[in-house]
Amino acid sequence: MLIALAGAKGAPGVTTTARVLAAVWPRPVVLADCDLAGGDLALLGRTPDGGVLDPDTGLLSLAAEARRGVPVADLDDHLQQVEGGLDVLCGVAGPEQVTGIGPVMPAVATALARQPGRDVVVDCGRVAPGSAVVPVLAAADVVLFAVRPRLEAYGHLRERLRWMAGVRDAHGRGPALGVVVVTTAPDHRSTKDLAQLLAHSGVEADVLGRVAEDSRAADVVAGRLQRGIAHSLLVRSVRELVEPLHHLAARRVGEPATY
């Protein structure tokens, strides 16, 4: 299963949610960084012995292999293990590296979508029409948008969802669409309000739930603070998304294209 996390505008917490989701995922999983504006994983992650990750091993090396025209079957050569044992695919340092990668993103997407025996959680960053990451979104079983509970953010989200649904309908294949609201623990209204707004707008996307606003746990995820967060609001809230995500993934339309 390929689960793509994305944002419409602002920095709603896509990377944080993706990292926690991969950490709590109940099956073997790879966390892939396809934020083409510049990935955070290579900067934030540490090897099990505390070293820094090699930024050239990841999306860059995978794309280089794809450029040689070999179908990329084995992702393992491009993965690095981080503290805690998670396998990650590091992203690009910045948009200047994307020029060479863009043409092979369809092949990269195929590789991410075809990982027998394990799932892939991919951070796609902020997405918009024309982005080189679109093939990854199209190959995903679920595209899960993170949004903060603000009216203007909902407006941007609605447009991105319409666009994604339009791409899917035009090709007769594509991901199921979901949304999570990153908000405070007592806020039970936002998910309902957003679901209503999307339904009234004729946008087909499931609001799967909330990701708890929990700045201490988010600081730990970002490496700014050291402490246990297994029982934090953030981790517990993300854990609750696992089952709805499985259900939503079953509603993918058609099979991903292969390159």
Ligand SMILES: Nc1ncnc2c1ncn2[C@@H]1O[C@H](COP(=O)(O)OP(=O)(O)OP(=O)(O)O)[C@@H](O)[C@H]1O
């Ligand atoms: N659930 C949360 N609770 C509290 N703070 C959070 C949460 N999620 C993210 N943050 C904080 O919000 C900021 C942005 O988070 P993050 O980097 O995950 O967002 P993003 O959507 O990936 O942004 P970008 O588009 O810049 O990659 C960070 O400072 C992060 O620690």
Ligand SMILES: [Mg+2]
């Ligand atoms: Mg990010």
